[in-house]
Amino acid sequence: MGVSIFIQQVLNGLTLGAVYTLIALAFSLVMGILGILNLAISEIFMIGAFIGFSLIMSGVPVWLALPGAMAVAAVISMVIARIGYEPLRNASHITPMLSTLGFSMILQNFATNTWGSDPMQLTLEGWLDTRFHFGLVSLSVVQIVVFAVTLGLCVLTALLIQRTDIGRGLRAVAENRDVSRILGVRPRRMILVAFALSGLLAGAAGVLVGLHYSVITPYIGVDIGLKAIAVMIVGGATNIWGALLAGPIIGILEVLTVAYGGAAMRDFIVYGMMIAILLVRPQGLLGGSSKTSGGRV
Amino acid sequence: MILSVHDLKVNYGAIPGIRKIDFDVNEGEIVALIGANGAGKSTTMRAITGLLPFQGRVVYRGRDLAPMHAERNLANGLALVPEGRGILTRMTVEENLRMGGYLRRDKAQLETEIVATYERFAILGERRSGIAGFLSGGEQQILAIARALLARPKLLLLDEPSLGLAPMMTAQIFDFISEFRKQGLTVLLAEQKSKHSLAIADRAFLFSMGEVVASGAARDLAEGSLIRNTMMALV
Amino acid sequence: QAEDLTGKTVKFGAIVPASGPFAEWGRANTVALKMLEKQVNEAGGINGAKMEIVIYDDGAKPAQAVSMLRKLADDDQVLAVAGPATSSAVEVAFPVANQLGIVSVSQNSSKPGVAAANRPWGFRNTVDEAKLARLVVPFFAKTFDVKKAAIIYDAKDATASAAGAKIFPQILADNGIENLDADTPISFNTGDLDVSAQVTKLRSLQPDAVVLSADYSQAITVLREMKRQGMKTPVVGSTQLMSSAILAAYPELPIVAPTTFFAGLDVPAVKTFTDGVTPLMRAEKNLPGTIEPSLFDANIYEIVSLFAQAAKEAGVTAAPADLAADRTRIRDYMASESDFVGLGGKVRFAADGDAVKSFFIVQAKDGKWTSLETACSSPEADACAQ
Amino acid sequence: MMSSYQAGLVADGSILLLGALSVYVILSTGQLSLGNAGFMAIGAYLSSWLTVSAGMPLTPAIVVSAAVSAVFGLIIGFPALRLKGLYLAMATLGFGEMVRTFFLNFEPTGGAGGFSGMEHVPLWYILGWTAFVLACVMICERTRWWLEIRAVNDDELAAGLVGMNTTVTKLMAFMTGAAIAAVAGALLAHQNLYIEPGNFGFDRSTEFVLAMILGGSSLAAGSIVGAALLIMLPELLRDFVDWRIAIFGALLVAVLLVRRQGILDRNVFGLAKFWRRAN
Amino acid sequence: MANVLEFHDVDQSFGGIKALTDVSFDIPQACITGIIGPNGAGKTTIFNVITGAYRPDRGSVRLNGQEILGLAPYRIARAGISRTFQNIRLFASMTVWEHMLLSQAPRTPMLSRILPSRAVAERGERMMELFGISAVRDRIAVSLPYGVQRKVEMARAYAMEPKLLLLDEPVAGMNHDEAEDLRQTLQGLRDKGLSILIIEHDMRFMMNLCDEMHVMNYGRKIAGGRPAEIQRDPAVIAAYLGEDA
């Protein structure tokens, strides 16, 4: 009994961690590379969840609702890039962060007015509602979908950033816009690409969260978003794989704290651990060491 | 004529950067821009490259260049080695060189040229996977020039290339450049040390207070007392 | 005694959370108040005077609630204020009401002891959760034969955590029910999406019943997770559970809660109110098309109705010079034994500022609330007599 | 004569201004703190406990709370020395959330149920503190010591190599910021007469940053404008009802776009100086 | 003549790169000492070791007989060593004038940093005059032309009242005449008792300026002595100067 409950809790934690991972990836695409914290990602995630919900409720199959919601999320993200980031690129890095905060307010207000502030609930049917039982442990099809999509998107993103010209171009723009331009990189386009990718990931996370928990409100973004930022930081913002490592760590830590300690202490433990990790590894678990920041006298 | 500049004018907010610059560069030449601190050499180069908004005309290979289109200008063969080198300090030496060929389609050819660069500049070869930001000043300057040449430019703009280079290295760099010249490279050079640049340049233009105040064959300028006199008069 | 006020305007204020996480409450409240304003004025107003309700949004934020209370009292010169809604806002607003000398009556707040700490101007048209729980739990225990129960509550919500951490454990003990998580209370935080760990833990305790102390919007998350994990234990909670949204969360499960109002209640006054307000609410663009009036709509409707009655009977003059006197009149009227009849029956205010009214123990069944029993929030005999 | 509504807004604005200044002092050394609500919570709870349970008069209670909060500033400032940019911001955010969760679980000050029993403070008292703190910061801004703070922001390494003790500078900034935030918290507690952990969340910390950046992050006077704007705007937008927050967000973005260095910047004063010299 | 600085047996490596191997030299009081060498030879690294920016693997650095190796950079600066940077490092938000005020702050007590001071202002003015930058006093320093920024850096370094001034390629970006002016300025300072250590690739400038010179190659010191001797040293010619110099 104790063991199967424990396994069940670990599975719960992994699911939560997968969600964190996806959103953390969305954050790290703009933060790790461009160095700005796009706070609106939390809200893009929330909008993604609502769009996915609405599509599924109106009878669209899941395999179509997922890309649909991802696309909408990507478009919103690109709009934010053009209006909220581009014109502010020369200001201090806090200014674009605050302009994305402005966008969060708009998106949240929009969602409240469109879908209401009360929880929206979805009833799953057919294969999505299937669960597998292994003794006392149970695992749902949706959970498996969540794991698979998370892993797949992670690998794709990492390949794109590490193995292609796009990744190098992005890093060049992030470091020095003028220099990247004289090397032939188009900063505006690059930034749009980064934001779009980040929107896609956040949108996907939204749909998966909607499917898994089947209740959403316009306010789900804030807390999960903050946790996802913590996951990104713990993993190391500059390394795509960091989120894949840190997501499950934080997810499981959180669930186990709740299970064997108490929910009241949860945030204390999670943020405490984040600070502790930062003290030991200031760039996060997998982030390049400070040596790669390239400063010398 | 590969480049001609007419009535070029750039302001930094309320501060005038350059007032009225006219000059031209012929295919295959080395042209030097010389002048004191703040004369406007760097500003001119940045404007031509497409990093600054400007007034006036810049005609490159028969076409007018619009301001602020550095990416497009590079695609048309116009590369700049900026003042202060413009190394991507967080990337490795190798990645910096790769970025030099960012727009090139012949990636295989690029790889062999990168290897050739390593052979020519052993320092870069030794440090290929090191972070570029940790190179010494002169090493970074070499990297910047090597990187610009990997873009296969038709017109190379060098802003104070000898800055921080040891005498022998300066000679080596200019050897390298003259090799490319044989393959059709044209060079526009900005230098403080007029002696140095006049030695290798075909023609030169003397800048002062944002205007061109003298021009001529480099040899004449080098020998004549024109530079000295003009500078004395203006300081 | 009352003078004729024809040509004058009697103004009341209302503070509702029309934006933020409880936007729906505030927006529905607004519809109910607009309806009331129309009804009163069509019926001849207040001794001939036109009644006007000035409604402000506080976004469920304490600071804004206070600002709005001040604005209503100072700039709009209203005679009394309905609201604010949330306990956090009330905690901050009531002291200001006392300072300014204006009645403030909350339509939602059920955190124990808030009005009692802010006499004489703070009132709540709600019943303290402690009083309700004391009657609901025994009834529930008997109906579902409960020997051992587990409690889960929202630790971040002041009301829910007070009830979940203090009141319910005490009441379970008083009724001889074993509290399975007494040592390591199971809780979560407002806004949590993931309560899988908590529910897994609940499940592992194998209780006969679950006590769920949370606001309905949070409770839904828990119910959904229980459904996902296939947990079929009956649930009992506080008034905070009351909402039509709860009904869809886990229709197969018996959910029991106390309330002073629900839309399907078979009482003439309630029927009239519900029939009148439901189409109006559903016609609002910013509210869902399936919305039903909630407990809070009924409460705020009652509050301002009571203001109107007080103004009428206590004889306000609605003259600017008498503002303070008029406000005192309304307060005194509210504090006294009156014969005000609300939607569910007689309503009066006890010395601690909370309402004394009859309430119903209801159970979610087939997508509706069904009343199982009627009781009175006051232990005194016939305090709630019709 | 001010109505009590206006007076209330002024009080809220003053407290927000103090919060903004607390972020400003820390940010001047290039460190972004997203956890000042945590220091504010310490100030609010400690001063309230001192006045209510220990019977201490308010002013000494505020001074004590500010001092204790400064010690916490030092404790969080030390690890912060190792962190850069948004990593630091996240660590401070984590600290803020930890403080909030701590008070959520700390029964002696009421836990989730909050704490009350404080005496109301008059408006002039709040204004007095605000003016005092603002004056201190603005005077410091004109000294050479402030140049050191700016130097640490501009280029920490170079600052060290030209002889500045950057560690001390950064820690002092953290301590000062923490103390100012604590004053803001104490005033808030004695203005609202009730505090709960939810008052000191992430949104409060971002509000401080917002007020400061909107007003202009290169000088303390900017925060006055930023705080005033943040307090006034929501009130002015009441007519928009349902879309109020969205319009607020849009205006926020618009202001940032139009004045990306903030509404006020050093040049505004530079121009004034220039003008004086020209005449 | 006493030595201001004794730099002994220093090794410095970065991962696999040996930037300095067993380097030793002394800097005499009131002398201009030059360091030359090919790119990447380790010249700037010597500066970084002296100023505490790097911690060498081995060795000793003494200022007026006091060991300074291992001290925090700001302590070394306060002990009387100030420097300029090869990659100019000015404070991006500050005007030239603010640089002059700032650089005098660290060595004074806290209180005097808060109160305005006439002495500080006067010294600031003098520094700007000395390096010829009074005309741009209210400009943001980083928006100035490259060569002028170098002068601001030197003025900032000298304003700290150092015993030893370290200059890393100061005439890069200056023309011949400006370099000549600078040479005279520096020699004037030396005559007043300042010790200067300078790195520069402009040989003509160095020959005229330095009292003594050290030559680096691949992290090792390959020669040291009077400029005229250095110029004739075959090892130096092979490694650095080239045949035609």
Ligand SMILES: Nc1ncnc2c1ncn2[C@@H]1O[C@H](COP(=O)(O)OP(=O)(O)OP(=O)(O)O)[C@@H](O)[C@H]1O
């Ligand atoms: N970013 C800037 N902001 C304001 N003014 C600038 C900026 N960059 C250059 N200037 C001004 O423009 C003028 C020309 O400068 P520029 O850098 O082009 O000169 P230069 O000839 O390259 O000098 P140097 O030889 O020192 O590099 C100078 O007066 C300079 O102060």
Ligand SMILES: Nc1ncnc2c1ncn2[C@@H]1O[C@H](COP(=O)(O)OP(=O)(O)OP(=O)(O)O)[C@@H](O)[C@H]1O
């Ligand atoms: N922090 C560091 N990390 C890695 N390598 C370094 C670091 N600092 C210096 N180096 C290496 O040490 C060697 C010496 O560098 P240094 O900057 O001292 O050269 P230099 O003599 O000043 O050359 P230049 O004339 O080009 O400025 C170089 O190869 C450089 O790449």
Ligand SMILES: [Mg+2]
């Ligand atoms: Mg230049």
Ligand SMILES: [Mg+2]
């Ligand atoms: Mg060097």
